[in-house]
Amino acid sequence: MTTTMQAGQRSGIQPSDQGMTPQVMLVALWQALLGVGLVWGAIQVWNMPEFFNLGDVVQRFLAVVILLTAIAAFASAFMVWQLSNNGRFIAIIMNFSFFALSILLLGQVLGLYQGLDQLSEGLWRNAPWLLGFPIGYALVWVGWRFREGESVREWLVKAGLGVMMVTLVILLLLSGLPNSIADLFRALVQPVPLLVLGLLIGFFVVGTYLSRDGARFGETIAQRESWQGWLFLLPNFVNFSLFFAIPLLLSLYLSFTDYNAISRPEWVGLDNYIGLLQLEFHTIPAEQASGTVLTQGYGEIASIGLGANRLVIGARDTMFWVSLGNTFRYCFMLLLLGVMPALLLALLLNTKIPGMKFYRAIFFLPSIAAVVGVALIWQWLYDPIIGFINYAIRFFFPESNINWLSDPNVMLVAVVIMAAWQVVGFNAVIFLAGLQNIPKEVMEASTVDGAGPITRFFRIMMPLIAPTTFFVVVTTLISGLQAFSEMYVLLWATSDNARLTTVYYLYEEGFERFQFGNASATAWLLFIVIFIVTLVQFRLSNRSSAYQD
Amino acid sequence: MNRKLVIVALLAVLTASLSFALVANAQDDVTVTWRTRPDNQAEIDVYTSLSDSIDAKLDGVTLAYQAGGTETAGYQATLLTELAAGTAPDIFWIPGTDIATFAGEGVIANLSAVATADADFDASVFYPQQINELTYNPETGESNVEQALWGLPRDASSFALYVNLDLFEEAGIPTPTEQLEAGNWNWETFTQTVKDIGALGDDVVGFGLNAWWANWWLWMNAAGGGYFNADKTECALNSDGTRAALEFLVELYGSGETVPFGTDSEPPFIAGNVGMFLNGRWATPNTAAQATFNWDYAEVPAGPNGQSNWLFWGAYVVNASSLEDPARAAAVWNVLKELTSVESQGLVTALGANIPSRAGEDAIAAFFASPVSEGKNNAAFTNALANYAVAEAPLWTGNFGEYDAVVGAEVTKVINGELSPADFQANICGMVPALGM
Known part of the structure; x- marks a missing residue:
């Protein structure tokens, strides 16, 4: 109550200021005009001959969203007229949202973003x-x-x-400020920037007025806290929508099109998904070439011996299946080398010996290094002719020479070793936190009860750090399923499909072969795989969480 | 004094001022933006100074050079994003293989009309292999500037062997150039040379290349094979020539005296552990800067079908939307011509990474006169360009990237011993995407 009173006093509006005022009428009119403008905008978007090369579906979808916003604006206009607090709430959120969007739009129409490179160049010159x-x-x-x-x-x-x-x-x-100021004003004194600036001011004024005039609409403290909470969320919500949610939805849409980034996408339904997943099975004599039976464009991904015959499995998109297999292999190896050693390391780091903080920092260091830089160093280490690793191997075994980055049976292992080296320190610190949370009394009691170190580890520590283990396994697994940079830097020189993980394949499909529709479909299939794997892990984790209950 | 107030005031002033500073300069001239992909800061500097000199030379045009790509976004990815958003520069460089895709989608302009209307323009000053590809009209199947001109070639590069002369001296064997002069530089003598160099030690090998299409296609051409038939409507990877080239490469790499196929060959070559390194001219600056041994260029050995080479190139193309306004179109065309003039190419090729795309003596003379060319057998590149290099061609009948992705993986399997050349020959044309207009 005190807060409301103080807010009311600050805004100069007392609970007695009830009823319709010219300001409220103006706000209702503003909302109605906003609705009219949005309807006009929806019609314009609907009728545009070309919409940023994104096709009819996006165009229509956006028009409908604008239309729905227009309806909300009309509704809020009517409700504000009725002095409804819900109408005021909608208007506040709407005005502040449009205020944030107007700032972004003004930056665009004034050319602010295009000047970023010039600014960095200017700053660098005058560093x-x-x-x-x-x-x-x-x-x-x-x-x-x-x-x-x-x-x-x-x-x-x-x-x-x-x-x-x-x-x-x-x-x-x-950096040429006087010229830039002159340019700014030149850019501003144009119909579109002025219109955007006017709207920006309008949204701010209306939003601010409404936010301070709660008493007139019978606002309660809970309602005030509610819209203030939403308002605090607004910047992040705008950011999330523009740079995450909308691109995500767009990629889902593009996965059903033949989009290649430079032409208008055509709807192809499930073709991309079918193309990725479609398989053929043929039983042929063992000595017969698979190319004689597979459909044009299909490649063999597996062959199973059946006596004198063999079962040939062909895929329309061989590389997708190979990349999926590689991804699972990579994840399996990464879990082996990135989780178990981390646990052992955490056990070591959990001991009280001098200099342990230094060692913790040292082991953690690789995880904060940039993947690309790390991969470049490992690329040199792995070089089969001049790399240190092969020098060391040749020192002990003169006839040995491992082609770390080009042998299809080895290259994935090489990448896993590097990735595990990088992730072990991070995982160890997480495990360490888990280990340090184990109550000392429990460990002491188990010792008194006669449990040895191995029993304590498996019967006491492991169950108690199960949530930590679950977290480490899930995050390591997801990072493995999304592996890209490591392969991109380490294995760029080979064309062998053994280098491909699903994300690497997705990148090449999109940015090297311009098949963005197919690349988007791959991304969504990978999402489904990650979702299923994580779900299974959650279920397994819940089943073994007896100690947590 | 209230600290928070001071900090907020400072931030406000800073934000406002930077916002002003961020605004792009408006100009009364026609502003033409252009972009090419530089390999390093030295190239960025040269392209920037080239842009400034053209800017000063052309009245009514303001030229803005963009290096293209950042540490986190590659050249191609940035360009595609901008094309999709309609913010791509007026003139930009793309690899020769991408011409068909970009032209097919209508995002680059056909400059035929503006070129034929310009009496000063002469397409024959460029290497005919490149101009043949750049003037190809997919509708008629003919190549001439009256029908099409998709851009002008920025530069050209054939392939040559970068030779570590010290290793040859140590092995006591004739250099490739000596063998060529003796009329004895072919696949057989090449293989023997690789083995002789490899015999120098466990950490020395005779040959290395970087595994991408030009590096195997070049050998296929020399054996009479290749990716496509003459009009690129059918797969020709099942030809005997292609198989012969693969069998040669399998034997070569099977000797164990090469940098393993699929490993970056440049670092061990620069370290002095590789006898011959096959690459384009772009490897020159790094070699010149870092190699601590005597080195030179040599021509690629002749195959069963005679001598062959690969002409790798890219072109400056024009954003289709830049031709909509006649004044702008004229400015863009003038800039394009200037970017490919003798002077411009001389400036760029002086860095060592490029060879002029102009075949005339003046351009070649400027190239030979550059400091990095001094004392080297540059003719290894220019002979190939002038006489027998096959130009990398855009694929108008399909998606080259999709096609090559399949071929690259299978060729790698063959050379790594996972697949026989015979099986490759039997299956490959069924695996690649179908071609057709």
């Missing part, structure tokens, strides 16, 4: 001047060490701020 900021901040920081009221404090803070301001001005002048 030495950037030193002014830490110097200025250092002066301010030193000033703040003095007591409030002391003149030296004031002087240092002002000097520091001055240094930063001068630095900023110099940097921006060197």
Whole structure:
């Protein structure tokens, strides 16, 4: 109640300010106009001859979404007119959402985003001047060490701020600020940017007014907290929608089209999925070539001996199946080398010996290194002619030479070794946290009861760190199913299909062969695989979670 | 003083000021944006200065060079995204194999009309193999500039053997160039040379290449094989020539005296452990900068079907939307011509990574005069370009990427010993995607 009262006092509106006012009428009118504008926008989108090369479905879908938003705007206009708090709530969310979108749109129409590269170039050219900021901040920081009221404090803070301001001005002048300001105004004084700016201001004013006028609509504290919560979520929601949810939906749509990024997608239904999954089975004499029976465009992915005959399994998209098999093999090996050694390492790191914090940091280091950099180093280590690993092997076994990055039977192992080296430290730290959460009393009691180290490990520790193990296994497995960068850097030189994981295949299909429809379908099939695998793990985990209950 | 207030004020000023600074410069001139894929900062610098000099030369045109691609987004991915969004530059470089896809989708302009209207333009100054591909009209199946012009070639590169002369001296065997001059440089002597160099030690091998299509196609051509029939409407990978080339490569790699197939051959070559390294001209800057041994170029040995080579190239093409406005179209065409002029190509090829796409003596002279060319057998490249290099061709009858993905995997299996050349010959044409107009 106190909060409401204070808010009411701050906004100058008292509970007695009930009833219709010109402001409320204007807001209702604004919402109605917004609805009209949205209807007009929906019609425009619906009738556009070309919509960013994305095809009719996206165009129609977007038009419908705009139309639904228009209906919400009309509804809120009517409800605001009726002084309904729900109508006000819809209008607040709507106005602040459009305010956020208008900022993004204004940046676009003013060409702000295209200037990012130029800005980074300008800053790079004048990089030495950037030193002014830490110097200025250092002066301010030193000033703040003095007591409030002391003149030296004031002087240092002002000097520091001055240094930063001068630095900023110099940097921006060197980057051509006067020209840029002139360009900004030139760009702004155009019908479209002015319209966007006007709308932006309108959304902000209406949203702000409504948010401060709760008393007129009979708002309760719970309702206020509700819309304020939603408002806090709004920036993240806009970000999530624009850069995650909408692309995700778009990729789902594209998976049903023949999209190649440069032409209008045509709806092909399930063709991409069928193309990826379609198999053929033929029984032929053992010595007969599979090419004689497989349909044009099909390749053999497996052959099973049946006495004098063999069963040939052919796939329309051989590479997809091979990549899927490789991905599972990779995951299996990664789990073996990335989880179990991590547990052993965690047990070692859990002991009290001098310098253990140093070792924990050392083992954790690989996990924070960039995959590409790490892979480049391993590429040198693995080189069959000049690599250190083969030098070492040849030292002990002069006739041996392992082709780490080109032998189809070895290359995946090479990648797993590198990936496991990188992930073990991270997993060990997670396990370590789990181990340190085990109550000492339980361990002591088991020791008193006569349990040896092995019994304690399997009967006490393992069950108690089951949730940690589950987390480590799931995250390692998902990272394995999504493996790409490691192969992309380490195995770029070979064309052998043994290099392909599903994501690598997806990348090549999209960005090298322009088959974005097929690549999207692959991504969704991979999503289904990851979902099923994770679901199974959840079920298994629940079954073995007796100690958690 | 309130700290929070100070910080907020500073952030506000910074944000506002940077926003101003971010705004792109508006110009009264026609602004033409162009992009090519550089390999390193030195190339970016050269292309930037080239852009500035053309900008100064052309009245009424402001030229903006974009290096293209970032550390997190490759050149191709960035370009495709921009094409989809309608924000691609006016002129951009694409590999020769992509011409058909881009032209087929209508995203690059057919410059035939503007080229034929320009009396100063002469397509014959470029290597005929490239111009033949760039003027191909898929509807008539003919190649001439009156029907089509999909762009102008940025550069050209044939393949040559980068030879570690020190290893040859150590082995006491004649160099490839000496054997060529003696009329004895063929697959047989090449194989023997590889074995002789490989015999120098466990960590020395005779030969290496990087496994992508040009590197096996080149040998297929030399044996009379290849990917396609003459009009590229049928698979020709089941030919005896292709099989002969694969059998040769299987024997070569089976000797164990090569960098394993599918391993990057450049690092061991630069380290001085490889006798001969097959690559295009683009390997020159790195070799010149890092090799600590005596090295030179040599021509690729002749196969059963005679001498052959590969002409790898890319072209500057024009965004189709850039031709919609006549004033802009004229500006873009002038820039395109300048980007492929003798002076421009001389500037770029001086870096060593490129060979001019102009076949004329002036361009070749500029190329030979560059510091990185000095004292080297550059004729290994130019002879091939002028006489027997087969140009990499766009595939108008199918998706080259899809086709090559299948072929590459199968060729790798053959050379790694997982599949016999005979089985390859029997099955491959059934596995590749069907071709057809």
